[in-house]
Every structure is written in structure tokens, then in C-alpha cells.
Amino acid sequence: MALTLAEFLLLPSVQQAKPEVAVAPDQLGRAVRWVHSSEIYEIGPLLSAGDLLLTTGLGLAGADAGARRHWVRELAAQRVAAVAMELGRSLPDLPGEILDEASRLGLPLYVLRQVVPFIRISEEANGAILHADAPRLRLADRVVHEVHAELAAGGGTPAVVSRAALATGGPAALVTRSGQVVAAAGLRDQRATERLLRRPAASSPVRIWDVDWGAVVLGAGPGVDLPGLRVLAARLASVAAVAVGQSGTGSPGDLAAPLLADLLADAVPGVRELLVRAGLARFHPSPDARVLGIAASAADPRQVLSAWAHVARTHDLELLADRVRGEAVGLIAVPGALAQSDPAGWLAATVPSDGAVTTVGPVVPVADAGRSLREAHDALPVAALLGRGTAVTRDLALVRLLGRLDDRALTLLVDDALAPLLAWDAAHGSDLAQTLAVHLRHGGSKTRTAEAMHVQRQSLYQRLTRIETLLGRPVDDPTSHEHLVLATCARSLLDARQAQQRPRRRRPGG
Known part of the structure; x- marks a missing residue:
């Protein structure tokens, strides 16, 4: 690839030219990539880093001191290995301004005291480079x-x-x-x-x-x-x-959807193939990044994908997304620092939900990207059934488990825990069962429950008292908490199923 400056100076043809050091290099191990000879003043921009220039200074003979300094500056800017100037034919002595500028810029400079055809030096030096x-x-x-x-x-x-x-x-x-x-x-x-x-x-x-x-x-x-x-x-x-x-075909724009489809099918055999194919699709999560799967059902998936792209650009996040079987699916990589907090919750709150049902999977290492994507996609039907705009899959975990039960099993679970409340609501037109569900969903916080239901706290206290009287136990009793959470969740699922099965009212004139 190159010979060193020290090796160049020891070549027989160079030794015959009687080289003398005018400006010493910082190290003789500096590489010489190629040797050129030229007399044109504008040679600097035509050279590359590591080139060595042989010249008699003919192009400098009629130039003033400022032009000669400029000549040196251009060579130094190109990071040439050195300049060897033969004195005698064009320049009897080394001009002081060239010596001064080369010294100031650290450009190695040699003078050649004996005339040796430059073609001989170039052939010997470049032959040595090729031989090496x-x-x-x-x-x-x-x-x-x-x-x-x-x-x-x-x-x-x-x-x-x-x-x-x-x-x-x-x-x-x-x-x-x-x-x-x-x-x-x-x-x-x-x-x-x-x-x-x-x-x-x-x-x-x-x-x-x-x-x-x-x-x-x-x-x-x-x-x-x-x-x-x-x-x-x-x-x-x-x-x-x-x-x-060989891991992909077509063009980069065609590779996102096949990769996402394979991840959904758990058909990507390992992290190596995942990284290779992700890179081909222009998805480059950093080594410390974590990823989240995201899925959406919408009338126009293109608008969803556009909104995701906007979020990724705004927050400088890596995004891999496309349409798969009519739905928008994707992976979003978040930096390690952000992954320490709650990226799934943050993303759910950041992604626009207008006109779409969107689910965000758990934050996982890149190697588990498929699992997060599958969780987000699998949660879409439940989120759509419950009418959630944007939801994190962890918040749907219980509903998804209960969704495996049929209506009869869900009804038994609801009646066993909530029958007194449902009877009271039916008789009085109240919503005690819904109040209990909201209260449990907000961790038993009376303040947050009142805010969520848009009621005065005193009114909420009265409802909770009525609920506990009907149930015969405190709603915050740890021994009954899980049972009530399951029952209220089952009821919301039953209500959603029944609403889905109810025939839609036709519009007048339709």
C-alpha cells in the first residue's frame, strides 16, 4: 500500500540526488502512497494525502513570495507526505518564504543537490510501493x-x-x-x-x-x-x-414489510438475521437501544404510518414500519437513557390516536423485537373491542386472558361478584358497577376516581358507601380485591361483546 518516508530516502536514485532535510517530518515512518513529479503551480488540489511531490520549482520561478506561500499551503492542506525540490535549474536556492511556510505548517521538505531524472526516482519509488x-x-x-x-x-x-x-x-x-x-x-x-x-x-x-x-x-x-x-x-x-x-431481495423500501411479517410469524431464526435484515431496511438501533412493537388498525394505515414517522423524526428515534395484511405495524427504538423510565407509556401518550386503535408492546432488547411486536399486534382486537384509542399491552393483559373465556363463563364470574350492584343499578338507574370499576382501575384513589368520573368527592363517597353496603365488604379489602378486579374486567368485556353483536341502526334513507 505504501513505503515509509525513511525507505524512500534510502532508495538508490534518491541517494544519488543528494537529499538534504529542509523541514524534518514529525516521523520518518510517515507513509508515501505514491510519487508524482510536476512543475505546474496548481498541482496542490490534484494530489492526495500521502503523495510525495518531486519538483524543480519551475512553476514558482516567476511567482512572488505570497504566491509561493499559497503553493505551500495548498500542498499542506492536501496532507501530502513530503516535497522534494531539486535546486539549480529553476531555483538556485530554496526561497526563504517556502522554507518558512513549510516549517510553520509542518510540511516535510527536502532539497535535492544533484540532478537525477525524476522518471528514475518515480519508477523506483512507485515500483517499490507496488512490490510491497x-x-x-x-x-x-x-x-x-x-x-x-x-x-x-x-x-x-x-x-x-x-x-x-x-x-x-x-x-x-x-x-x-x-x-x-x-x-x-x-x-x-x-x-x-x-x-x-x-x-x-x-x-x-x-x-x-x-x-x-x-x-x-x-x-x-x-x-x-x-x-x-x-x-x-x-x-x-x-x-x-x-x-x-442474500438476506433480502429487491430494494430497501421493499424490505420492511417482509421483515415485519416474518417477525409477526416468529419466522426470523435469530438476532443475526434480524440485524442484517433490519440494516437493509434502514433500521439501525444503537447497541444500547431498546425497542417497542407498535400496531394499529385504521381505515387508512398510510396516515398512521405518516404519524409514526413524524414522531420518530421529532424525537430522533429509529423507526421500522409498514403495512402488513392491511394493518400498520412497526418497531421503534429508544435510546438506553429513555428506556430506563417508561418508554411504552411515553409512546402511547405521544402517538396520535385519532381515527385509529393503537397498541404499544413492552420495551425489550433488540433480540426480542419480535415478541414485543407480536404482543402489540395480538392485543389489537381486544383494544378495538373495548374502544381504546391507544393502549399499552400491559394494561390489556387481564382483558386478553379473560377473552379466552366464553360469554357463559364471564357471566358466572360477573354474577358471583357483582350481582347485588347490578340488581341495584337495574332497579334505580344508577351506575354503581361502573363506579366500582373506575375506582379499582385507579388504584383505589378517591381523588383520581372522582376526577375520572367528573363527580364531586362527596358524591363519590356516598356511592362507595352504598357499594360496600350492598357487597357486604370494603372495596379496598385485599382479600376481595382480585375477585372484584376480575369481575369488573369481565363485565366490561361482556358489554363490549354484546355491543359488537348488536345490529347497527340503519340511517334514515339508507
Whole structure:
């Protein structure tokens, strides 16, 4: 890939030119990527980092001091490895302004006292660079060939890094854009993984369909030098793109719905495939993120998806969402800090609920994303039955369990606990059973119950007294609490089922 500046100065053709140091480099181990010779004044922007320039200064001979300083500044801005200036033909002496500007900017500068054709120096230096590259290229070719063979045999993405680690003797990993490790080899523990991701010896981006999916990262090992690692990383990135691309077809915009459908069907075999396919669909949760499944039933799922996208953009959250079987489903990733509080409750309160029934699953690690999505989706029918706008699945857990019972079993459970209240309500047109349900749902707080029912606290006290008299026990008695909660929940479910079965009244003229 390169030879060092020290090695360049020791080349026979360079030694014949009698090089002298005008501005010393910070280190002689500085890499020379390629050697160029040019006499044009505007050469600076045409060079790249690591290039070395040979010049006689012909393009500077008629320039003033300010122009010569500008010439040096452009070379330094390109981070060239060094400049070697032959004195005598165009410039008899090194101009002071060039020496001063190069010293100020730390640009290594050499003067050549003897005339040696630049073509000889360039051929010898660049030949040495190419010769040094040959073993590195052979190593990269061998590793890539082995990876292709494993991929053909169904090895998958782990083959990319396992072969690299075996060849270099150092660690290797394939990571998504957000730093999620999809495959790794040569790493002892999590700390070693974190060190590799923080300071890799070489890395190269993996791009698929012009999507910045992730990267191949390599650590130092005894089997190859740093330039060789860079060559290998670049070659492996292309192979990794093929391996990752085998996990999906089409374009990134087409991959969200199939992945979400497979998660709903519990058909994604492991976290590796999940991360690969999520990255292809442009979903990049950070390594410390937690995810929540979200599902919605609406007349127009596109409006729901648009609202979710707006929430994600506003709060800088990763979102993967699409329509699956006519419903809007998705995953939302929240940072680790937010996941410490109540992200499910926060999301339920943040997502618009107009015209849709929405359910939010539990917050889980990325590996369990499918479980949260399935819980959110499975809770949709119950949420729709109860007329909930947006609900967290934990708040529907009891209703979902009771939903497995038929109407007769639910009726028996209600009558066993609430018969006196239902009889009183039927005879007096009151709503004591509903008052009890709201009171239990608000944890027995009289203040919150009164606010929820929009009644005065004194009126609530009278209702609770009547309820306890009819039931023959305090409503906050721990021994009866669970029974009453089950019964009031069963009653709400029965009422919802009956309302659903009741024929809708036709509109006049309909």
C-alpha cells in the first residue's frame, strides 16, 4: 500500500540526488502512497494525502513570495507526505518564504543537490510501493476466495470475519451502521469487542443498493501489516455486501414489510438475521437501544404510518414500519437513557390516536423485537373491542386472558361478584358497577376516581358507601380485591361483546 518516508530516502536514485532535510517530518515512518513529479503551480488540489511531490520549482520561478506561500499551503492542506525540490535549474536556492511556510505548517521538505531524472526516482519509488503491495493483495485474494467458497456452501455472514481473523491472527467484526455486531471472530469478551469498535486498525464501509448498511472492522494481528489490513478490509466489504444482500431481495423500501411479517410469524431464526435484515431496511438501533412493537388498525394505515414517522423524526428515534395484511405495524427504538423510565407509556401518550386503535408492546432488547411486536399486534382486537384509542399491552393483559373465556363463563364470574350492584343499578338507574370499576382501575384513589368520573368527592363517597353496603365488604379489602378486579374486567368485556353483536341502526334513507 505504501513505503515509509525513511525507505524512500534510502532508495538508490534518491541517494544519488543528494537529499538534504529542509523541514524534518514529525516521523520518518510517515507513509508515501505514491510519487508524482510536476512543475505546474496548481498541482496542490490534484494530489492526495500521502503523495510525495518531486519538483524543480519551475512553476514558482516567476511567482512572488505570497504566491509561493499559497503553493505551500495548498500542498499542506492536501496532507501530502513530503516535497522534494531539486535546486539549480529553476531555483538556485530554496526561497526563504517556502522554507518558512513549510516549517510553520509542518510540511516535510527536502532539497535535492544533484540532478537525477525524476522518471528514475518515480519508477523506483512507485515500483517499490507496488512490490510491497503484492503480498498484501495475494493475502486479500486468498481470504476473499475462501469466503466465497464458504458463502457458496451456505456459511453466511460469519464466514466473512472468521476467515479474516484466521488469516490475520487479529479480531474481526461485521457491524451495522449503528454499531450492532452481526458477526465477530477473534474476540475474547465484550470489552475486547468494544475496544475493536472504538479503535479498529482498519475498517471499510459496506454499502448495499447505495445504502450505508455498516462496516467491516479489523484489528491488528501478526499475520498482516496495517496497509495490508486496509486492503483486506476494503475487499471484504464488497464480499460482505453480497453476503448481507442474500438476506433480502429487491430494494430497501421493499424490505420492511417482509421483515415485519416474518417477525409477526416468529419466522426470523435469530438476532443475526434480524440485524442484517433490519440494516437493509434502514433500521439501525444503537447497541444500547431498546425497542417497542407498535400496531394499529385504521381505515387508512398510510396516515398512521405518516404519524409514526413524524414522531420518530421529532424525537430522533429509529423507526421500522409498514403495512402488513392491511394493518400498520412497526418497531421503534429508544435510546438506553429513555428506556430506563417508561418508554411504552411515553409512546402511547405521544402517538396520535385519532381515527385509529393503537397498541404499544413492552420495551425489550433488540433480540426480542419480535415478541414485543407480536404482543402489540395480538392485543389489537381486544383494544378495538373495548374502544381504546391507544393502549399499552400491559394494561390489556387481564382483558386478553379473560377473552379466552366464553360469554357463559364471564357471566358466572360477573354474577358471583357483582350481582347485588347490578340488581341495584337495574332497579334505580344508577351506575354503581361502573363506579366500582373506575375506582379499582385507579388504584383505589378517591381523588383520581372522582376526577375520572367528573363527580364531586362527596358524591363519590356516598356511592362507595352504598357499594360496600350492598357487597357486604370494603372495596379496598385485599382479600376481595382480585375477585372484584376480575369481575369488573369481565363485565366490561361482556358489554363490549354484546355491543359488537348488536345490529347497527340503519340511517334514515339508507
